Amino acid sequence: MACEPKPVSFKNRDLDIAGQLRLPNGFDDKKSYAALVIVTPGSSVKEQIGAVYGSKMADRGFVTLTFDPSYQGESGGEPRDLEDPAARVEDVRCAVDYLMTLPYVDEERLGVLGVCNGGGYAVNAAMTEHRFKAVGTVVAVNMGRAWRQAAPSADRWKQSAGSAPPRRVAARHVANPGSRTAWTKRRQRASPTRTPWTRSCSTPSADPRRLGPTDAYSPATAC
Amino acid sequence: MGFDAFHLVGELLTQPIQVIVGRRLGTTFSFEDGKTLFERAPNKKDMFVVEGAGHYDLYDKDEYVDQAVERLDGFYKEHLS
Numbered sequence: 001m002a003c004e005p006k007p008v009s010f011k012n013r014d015l016d017i018a019g020q021l022r023l024p025n026g027f028d029d030k031k032s033y034a035a036l037v038i039v040t041p042g043s044s045v046k047e048q049i050g051a052v053y054g055s056k057m058a059d060r061g062f063v064t065l066t067f068d069p070s071y072q073g074e075s076g077g078e079p080r081d082l083e084d085p086a087a088r089v090e091d092v093r094c095a096v097d098y099l100m101t102l103p104y105v106d107e108e109r110l111g112v113l114g115v116c117n118g119g120g121y122a123v124n125a126a127m128t129e130h131r132f133k134a135v136g137t138v139v140a141v142n143m144g145r146a147w148r149q150a151a152p153s154a155d156r157w158k159q160s161a162g163s164a165p166p167r168r169v170a171a172r173h174v175a176n177p178g179s180r181t182a183w184t185k186r187r188q189r190a191s192p193t194r195t196p197w198t199r200s201c202s203t204p205s206a207d208p209r210r211l212g213p214t215d216a217y218s219p220a221t222a223c
Numbered sequence: 224m225g226f227d228a229f230h231l232v233g234e235l236l237t238q239p240i241q242v243i244v245g246r247r248l249g250t251t252f253s254f255e256d257g258k259t260l261f262e263r264a265p266n267k268k269d270m271f272v273v274e275g276a277g278h279y280d281l282y283d284k285d286e287y288v289d290q291a292v293e294r295l296d297g298f299y300k301e302h303l304s
Contacts, residue, residue, distance in 0.1 A: 034303040041282070049282045056288065060296040085226040109303040113295060115282070116253065120228025123260060127235035134302035136241040136295050139253035139281045140260055144226035146252070156224065 005051065008065070010098035012091050018074035019067035019095065020046050022058035027104075034109035035102075037095045037132075038066040039125075041116030042083050042143065045073040049115050053138070057113070063105055065095055085121065085143055092125035096132070111136065117143045229256075232263040239267035241298040243291045245276030253278045269298070 005020035024033065036057055040050040050066030058064045070087040071077035077087075092112065099105045111134040114122025119140025126135045148156065242264075244257035261270040271294045273280075276287040 034299065036299065052283050052288060053292070056292045057295065057299075060292070060300075062299065085228070111299050111303050116251070116278070119253075119260075120256070123232060123236065123240070124228045124230075126238055127231060130237065132238055134241075134299055135236070135238045136243070136298060137257065137260065138243045138291050138295075139245060139251070139278050140228075140242065140257050141251055141253050142228040142256045142259070144224065144228060145256065147224050147226075149252070151224075 005054070008098065010067075010094055012070050012087065012094040015070050015076040017067050017070065017076070017091060017094060018046070019065055019098070020051065020054060022054050022064045024058050024061045024063065029104045031104060032106040032109075033061070033063045033104055034111070035063040035065065035099050035105045037092060037099065037110075037112045037122075038064055039088075039092055039112065039114035039118030039122045040066060040069070041118055041141075043081075044116075053113060053115060062111075063099070063102070065099055067091065067095060083117075083143070085124075088117075088121045089125045092121060093129055096129060100131070107131065109133065113138070114140060116141050117146075120144075229260055229263060232260065233265055236264055237266060239298075239302050240264045240269075241295060242268065242270045243281070243294060244270070244272055245278055245281050245287065246272050246274050247277040247280075249278045251278045 005022050008019045008021045010017050010019065027033075036054075038050050038054045038057070040046060040048070044050070046054075046066045046068050054064040054066045068075040069083075069091050071080060071082035071084065096110065099110065100107055110131055112122040112126055112129075112132045113136040114120065115138045119137030120142045122137060123135060123140065126132045240260075242257045242261045244254045246254070248254050257270065261268055271291075273287050273290050276284075276290075280287045281291055282288075
């Protein structure tokens, strides 16, 4: 078996990413090794599938790095448990950055291995991440295809639109803390049966805190 | 929802790729996604189908994972040497 995993940490922008580094048997830090970034499935932590493949590939002589994605597991970011493809792909690049700092990793012998959703992200990253010289996938899933397939086409528009109101509320709250409460109460007074974040055609849109672009996704602006 | 992991693979993926899928079809559609990826990949590529394996069998069942690892080991040793 490969050595015990070494806990490591690296940054994706301002988030701390928690990783596990595994070294091959008989590791010698004076030598130079090929390394693999292992990209994990959705809704998993690095101790599961990432550890299985990380450990088995370390047994085959590779330095392996697996990690919890941004917003998940021991990695930072809020909201928790967000599956954000853009962040997931950027995590992969940041993992490469980290490996480049290790003197015993040969920067010309770097590969990526992705499992399930991680396979999709691995491929997506590799298209413009040429520090990877080889790409492997196991049961790769294209997360976007899966999401679209899960939502009947008639509901896709609603699903996208549904993300706008909570995001708008959050943006207003950040821009003007405290305003959300007053805004929500006003909405509820105007239409008690309506959920606080829906905007009706008759609602005055002259709210000075109105964030224009995000309203483009609101169903009501189609009126 | 608007993400496509394989968007531009045909134009931008330059590295050799090893695609591994399980033979048993299931609800994750990873066999179909793997096939799509393999078909779009423009350069050196190989698709290996693990007989009898479903999607989740390739997460942690040694019987199937070890077949994938064997294949990957050969692939990475060839291209990362």
